[in-house]
Amino acid sequence: MGGIVTSVCLAYPAVDALADGYEVMFIEDAVADQYIELHDTAVLRLTHAGAVPNNTIAMITEWFRDLKSPLADSARKIIVPYLDEMAALRRAPEYH
DSSP states (O other): OOSSSSIIIIIOOOOOOOOTTOOOOEGGHHHHSHHHHHHHHHHHHHEEEEEEEEHHHHHHHHHSSSSTTTGHHHHHHHHHHHHHHHHHHHHHHGGO
16 A cells, blocks of 8 residues: 555555455555654554555565566666665755
8 A cells, every 4th residue: 555645645544454354565665744753653553553564666576576577677667767766865965
């Protein structure tokens, strides 16, 4: 699952889905909140409720279990630019 605001758009439907008996995985680096503390608290709430945190790269590679297969070419087209953009963001002073 994903959402725009971790503490609202993701937390409410994920906790409801867990209560209804669904297994829930959420993509932690694809959601955010107004403040990092709100995001972190929502992630804690989700994990304590039983949701499994994951990240974008791990999810994509799970979809393509064998990255040597021809089908994984489309995944590589996403992963390489994504990693490049994340590296640039992490180098930016405003990121910290």
